Amino acid sequence: MALTNRSKTVTVRELTWSEKLYLPAIFKGMMITFSHMFKRTPTIKYPDVKREMAPVYRGQHVLKRDEAGAERCTACGLCAVACPAEAITMESAERKKGEESLYREEKYASIYEINMLRCIFCGLCEDACPKEAIFLTDRIVPSSFTRGEEVFGKDILVESQDTPVDVTKRQSPEVLEFKKNKSHYHNRTFKDAKPLVNKHH
Amino acid sequence: MDALLIYKFILCVIVFVISLGMAAYMTWGERKLAAILQDRVGPDRAGPLGLLQPIADGVKMFMKEEMLPTQSNRFLFILGPCLFMITACMTGAVIPWGSGITIGDVTYPMQIADINIGLLYLLGVVSIGVYGIMIGGWASNNKYSLLGALRASSQMISYEVAMGLALIALVMMTGTLSLGEISRQQDAGLANVVYQPLGFLIFIICAFAETNRAPFDLPECESELVGGYHTEYSSMKLGLFLFAEYINMFISSAVMATLYWGGYNFPFQHELGLEGNTLAILQTVALFAKIIIFIFIFMWVRWTLPRFRYDQLMHLGWRVLLPLSLANIFITGIVMYFLGKLN
Amino acid sequence: MLSEYAFWFLSFVAVFSAAGMIFSKNPVYSVLSLIITFFAVAGHYFLLGAQFLAAVHIIVYAGAIMVLFLYVIMMLNLNKLEEEKRSIWSKSLSVATGGILMLVLLAAVRRTDELNAIAAGEYDAAMGLTQNLGNVLYREFLMPFELASVLFLGAMVGAVYLSKKELA
Numbered sequence: 001m002a003l004t005n006r007s008k009t010v011t012v013r014e015l016t017w018s019e020k021l022y023l024p025a026i027f028k029g030m031m032i033t034f035s036h037m038f039k040r041t042p043t044i045k046y047p048d049v050k051r052e053m054a055p056v057y058r059g060q061h062v063l064k065r066d067e068a069g070a071e072r073c074t075a076c077g078l079c080a081v082a083c084p085a086e087a088i089t090m091e092s093a094e095r096k097k098g099e100e101s102l103y104r105e106e107k108y109a110s111i112y113e114i115n116m117l118r119c120i121f122c123g124l125c126e127d128a129c130p131k132e133a134i135f136l137t138d139r140i141v142p143s144s145f146t147r148g149e150e151v152f153g154k155d156i157l158v159e160s161q162d163t164p165v166d167v168t169k170r171q172s173p174e175v176l177e178f179k180k181n182k183s184h185y186h187n188r189t190f191k192d193a194k195p196l197v198n199k200h201h
Numbered sequence: 202m203d204a205l206l207i208y209k210f211i212l213c214v215i216v217f218v219i220s221l222g223m224a225a226y227m228t229w230g231e232r233k234l235a236a237i238l239q240d241r242v243g244p245d246r247a248g249p250l251g252l253l254q255p256i257a258d259g260v261k262m263f264m265k266e267e268m269l270p271t272q273s274n275r276f277l278f279i280l281g282p283c284l285f286m287i288t289a290c291m292t293g294a295v296i297p298w299g300s301g302i303t304i305g306d307v308t309y310p311m312q313i314a315d316i317n318i319g320l321l322y323l324l325g326v327v328s329i330g331v332y333g334i335m336i337g338g339w340a341s342n343n344k345y346s347l348l349g350a351l352r353a354s355s356q357m358i359s360y361e362v363a364m365g366l367a368l369i370a371l372v373m374m375t376g377t378l379s380l381g382e383i384s385r386q387q388d389a390g391l392a393n394v395v396y397q398p399l400g401f402l403i404f405i406i407c408a409f410a411e412t413n414r415a416p417f418d419l420p421e422c423e424s425e426l427v428g429g430y431h432t433e434y435s436s437m438k439l440g441l442f443l444f445a446e447y448i449n450m451f452i453s454s455a456v457m458a459t460l461y462w463g464g465y466n467f468p469f470q471h472e473l474g475l476e477g478n479t480l481a482i483l484q485t486v487a488l489f490a491k492i493i494i495f496i497f498i499f500m501w502v503r504w505t506l507p508r509f510r511y512d513q514l515m516h517l518g519w520r521v522l523l524p525l526s527l528a529n530i531f532i533t534g535i536v537m538y539f540l541g542k543l544n
Numbered sequence: 545m546l547s548e549y550a551f552w553f554l555s556f557v558a559v560f561s562a563a564g565m566i567f568s569k570n571p572v573y574s575v576l577s578l579i580i581t582f583f584a585v586a587g588h589y590f591l592l593g594a595q596f597l598a599a600v601h602i603i604v605y606a607g608a609i610m611v612l613f614l615y616v617i618m619m620l621n622l623n624k625l626e627e628e629k630r631s632i633w634s635k636s637l638s639v640a641t642g643g644i645l646m647l648v649l650l651a652a653v654r655r656t657d658e659l660n661a662i663a664a665g666e667y668d669a670a671m672g673l674t675q676n677l678g679n680v681l682y683r684e685f686l687m688p689f690e691l692a693s694v695l696f697l698g699a700m701v702g703a704v705y706l707s708k709k710e711l712a
């Protein structure tokens with residue numbers, strides 16, 4: 001007895017005579033593979049030819065320095081809060097006397113780690129950063145043999161003073177203009193918060 | 202007599218070297234063709250278009266560590282691939298590669314042995330070819346290898362029957378078992394495939410089964426038997442198994458071209474006004490063109506059709522091809538009777 | 545001269561591999577020695593000018609029947625020789641039947657001189673060729689040939705019946 005009215009009786013259709021011969025079907029299949037001989041191969045021969053990257057490709061992160069060569073990051077933790085994958089951890093420290101050329105603000109990140117195995121390269125850390133300190137670049141994260149190597153510390157993330165990493169592509173006028181639009185929640189800083197809330201009411 | 206002996210010896214060496222060379226480049230061709238049919242590039246690292254790939258593969262095969270399973274039968278384990286390779290190379294002896302080449306004043310046939318039971322020799326060598334697989338598979342002392350060996354033996358015996366019966370219709374028509382004579386007959390008349398289309402179809406299907414090529418590659422299917430009879434093999438012993446398969450393919454293509462598609466003859470060969478050795482070389486080129494077309498079909502089918510299930514394989518062999526080949530003999534006999542070709 | 549050497553070589557191989565077939569402990573080696581024996585015998589047929597018989601001998605015996613023997617041995621995995629317990633009766637019976645077979649063979653061998661003397665006079669090198677054999681088989685001995693095929697048909701039907709027993 002049927003428990004529901006949705007059950008269907010499935011039958012295998014009897015093959016017709018020409019289908020039982022199989023030869024037409026075989027011929028059809030052979031023609032399909034033959035037609036693929038004249039199709040373009042989409043292969044890119046990687047080490048010789050590199051695939052074109054999007055101008056705003058989101059790859060390995062960089063922690064920028066300012067014009068004087070001091071680290072911009074102030075360890076506010078907004079990037080860690082924004083990160084949906086919880087890949088970022090940091091520890092803050094107070095700037096000592098004589099370290100002004102190293103750190104731009106009075107507070108800096110003594111430890112800054114991004115777990116590249118957790119990171120989903122969404123770019124929210126970059127959007128959250130009020131100091132223009134963290135950016136995603138078009139560099140591909142290299143593979144490694146152990147999981148520990150994939151947790152990148154400041155030694156890898158902070159750009160070197162001699163060879164600054166170019167992030168102008170991700171700072172296009174449109175992006176900068178967008179960052180000024182304070183109606184987006186993640187573009188707001190502490191200062192902007194109050195008037196907007198009032199305006200809503 | 203001495204000159205003939207030396208000529209035959211040289212021809213033996215040439216046929217052997219060509220068989221091996223063809224087999225080597227067929228591995229390259231197979232990979233390249235598979236790539237093209239699947240919109241890929243294929244081997245292209247070793248040399249231009251990857252043409253040095255077979256050499257690299259051969260070197261790799263020789264350098265690989267040689268493993269002998271501890272529980273295996275050592276003597277038979279080594280004998281298996283040797284037998285398979287020997288039987289694969291033996292078949293080339295009866296194939297006529299051209300009409301005849303003139304050296305000095307004497308014309309030599311371009312065939313190692315024009316024995317008058319050439320077709321039976323062919324069937325005999327094919328039927329003992331299975332021993333290499335069976336012995337190798339059994340001596341590995343591995344259940345997958347044993348299953349592969351059992352599959353190979355039952356498959357080859359089943360398809361030999363239909364193949365032999367398809368050949369009987371051809372023999373009825375030509376009235377000879379000599380491959381040289383069959384080639385000469387097709388020079389005078391049309392290619393045999395015109396008279397024996399069904400026989401050719403049965404023969405080519407059986408040739409696929411006898412060479413263990415897809416869709417009949419059940420003895421070595423990777424997905425079920427992890428390589429089948431050559432699971433335990435490594436190094437050049439594995440290479441011999443793989444190589445012999447390609448030699449088998451080459452020789453069976455040559456047999457099909459000789460028996461059904463006019464052998465070394467090509468259309469209008471006597472109207473070109475060519476004589477002697479030039480014609481003979483052109484004929485060999487024509488035969489090789491036919492062989493390469495057949496090899497292409499072998500590979501094309503492999504990369505199109507999925508593997509048979511075992512019961513489907515047996516069903517096709519015993520209940521489709523066997524009655525069809527018997528019907529083919531019957532029809533051939535009736536047509537020959539009414540054309541008054543029977544004495 | 546060459547054929548004489550070939551004769552002695554083939555005979556040597558045939559006798560020794562036949563002995564190896566009986567004395568080897570491993571059934572697979574037995575089968576392989578039997579195959580070598582068949583090849584040696586086929587070589588003898590070639591020497592006698594019976595090319596067709598030689599080829600068919602290899603195709604049928606070495607190529608098909610021995611493959612099935614090997615198949616069964618591999619399938620049952622008869623690796624070790626198992627000494628079965630046999631009664632004195634069955635042992636003596638097998639000795640008796642073997643002895644009778646040997647007597648028959650000896651009787652046949654004793655008469656070979658006579659047979660050879662008849663054949664040597666009218667020996668024809670082309671006698672063993674496929675065409676001549678076919679003519680003899682299908683014209684002079686058509687009746688026994690067809691009877692043999694009926695016998696095979698009967699054997700085949702019997703085998704099919706036995707394998708389908710549970711359905712009957």
